[in-house]
Amino acid sequence: MHVLGRDGEGTDRPTATLGRFLARDGSTGAPVELDIDTPHAGLVVGKRGSGKSYTLGVLAEALAETPGVTPIVADPMGAFEGLIDDQSDGSIGDRKGNGSSSTAEGGVRVVSDPRVPADALPPRIWPELFGIEPTSAAGSLLWRVAERRSTLAEMLAAVDDGVDQTVADGGDQPVADGTAPTVADARPETRRAVRNYLRLAQSWGVFDPDGLSSETLLSADATVIDLSGIPDAPMGVLLRSIATGLYETCLAGRPDRLPWLLADEAHVAFDSVAAPALKILSTRGRTPGVSFVAATQRPGAIPPVVVSQADMIVAHQLTAEDDLAALSAASPTYLAGDVREKLPRTTGTALVIDDATESAHTVAIRNRRTSHGGGSPRVSGSDGDS
Numbered sequence: 001m002h003v004l005g006r007d008g009e010g011t012d013r014p015t016a017t018l019g020r021f022l023a024r025d026g027s028t029g030a031p032v033e034l035d036i037d038t039p040h041a042g043l044v045v046g047k048r049g050s051g052k053s054y055t056l057g058v059l060a061e062a063l064a065e066t067p068g069v070t071p072i073v074a075d076p077m078g079a080f081e082g083l084i085d086d087q088s089d090g091s092i093g094d095r096k097g098n099g100s101s102s103t104a105e106g107g108v109r110v111v112s113d114p115r116v117p118a119d120a121l122p123p124r125i126w127p128e129l130f131g132i133e134p135t136s137a138a139g140s141l142l143w144r145v146a147e148r149r150s151t152l153a154e155m156l157a158a159v160d161d162g163v164d165q166t167v168a169d170g171g172d173q174p175v176a177d178g179t180a181p182t183v184a185d186a187r188p189e190t191r192r193a194v195r196n197y198l199r200l201a202q203s204w205g206v207f208d209p210d211g212l213s214s215e216t217l218l219s220a221d222a223t224v225i226d227l228s229g230i231p232d233a234p235m236g237v238l239l240r241s242i243a244t245g246l247y248e249t250c251l252a253g254r255p256d257r258l259p260w261l262l263a264d265e266a267h268v269a270f271d272s273v274a275a276p277a278l279k280i281l282s283t284r285g286r287t288p289g290v291s292f293v294a295a296t297q298r299p300g301a302i303p304p305v306v307v308s309q310a311d312m313i314v315a316h317q318l319t320a321e322d323d324l325a326a327l328s329a330a331s332p333t334y335l336a337g338d339v340r341e342k343l344p345r346t347t348g349t350a351l352v353i354d355d356a357t358e359s360a361h362t363v364a365i366r367n368r369r370t371s372h373g374g375g376s377p378r379v380s381g382s383d384g385d386s
């Protein structure tokens, strides 16, 4: 058995079947297995329609079926709901809310309305969330309010009431010259600005004191977090909170299931407040047991350290020069020649670059067992095409 991602044999350790080796003449060979016994940092790249989400789904299916691990799929395109179709007995999905109320052990869960507690976001991140300087009057006030209040409702009330003596106790944020020491002392326009920012945050509908916890996520066989329709800023909030929560939970003690965070369209997340948390998972997540797999059509738009730290790269077809350059720059020396010439040209095939065995193979990705929700809509074949 060929297992990528581990350097020794051992048939009794869990693997995920990725597909079959693909020869130059197009014939398929032996099955290709990926190690899922130990934590990994992976990267799935490819241009639009090359099969990234499908490949991520293949991995998620295998993880969902394996005791001791649990995939948590961040799904910005709503392409992974099909995972719930045929997994387990298919009856355990929690499609209703933030998942926090579900205490069901096991099962595949789709969280269609993800929310997280406001205090999962560190106070210093609040100004960044709205693109304002933490040392500006509004940024400083926002930081202070977030530092002293744990829910969005409490933060809004503090600004609305304008009375918040506790903020005068100080915090660790930089304070601009002339910044008011309390909410009550803040200029009306500063309070108005902060109130508007907080109301915008409220309108996103992603904050809830009883929002998703890592315990809830770790109790399922698999979780799909449906992020479709959620703007980039709140999507970043959700991913940051989830990534940090999983990392900290694993640091505090090994959970029964080790989490695999699978993030589709990851270049969007890396352009949000989630970026530092995802970088930590890429670089340090394996030690406490958190695996992270980022899928992106734009490897050139994600931090180079995330590409270079990946111990497993599944590369589908790529054509944009900066994306090819990013992949080439991170390509290991054992990949003789230029990665560009080795990339497959058909959907559903990939070059798998594996650090553990220091090898690269062309692989025909296996068919999904559950339905795949990706792919572009077509006019032909629709009801209107008659």
Ligand SMILES: Nc1ncnc2c1ncn2[C@@H]1O[C@H](COP(=O)(O)OP(=O)(O)OP(=O)(O)O)[C@@H](O)[C@H]1O
Pocket: 046, 047, 048, 049, 050, 051, 052, 053, 054, 055, 077, 297, 347, 348, 349, 364, 365, 366, 367, 368, 372, 373, 374, 375, 376
């Ligand atoms: N291994 C495969 N076997 C069969 N069909 C596949 C395979 N990989 C991809 N496809 C099909 O190709 C189409 C595109 O795949 P997918 O949605 O995974 O692309 P993508 O790279 O994620 O695209 P995007 O960047 O637009 O999200 C889909 O219709 C999918 O069903």
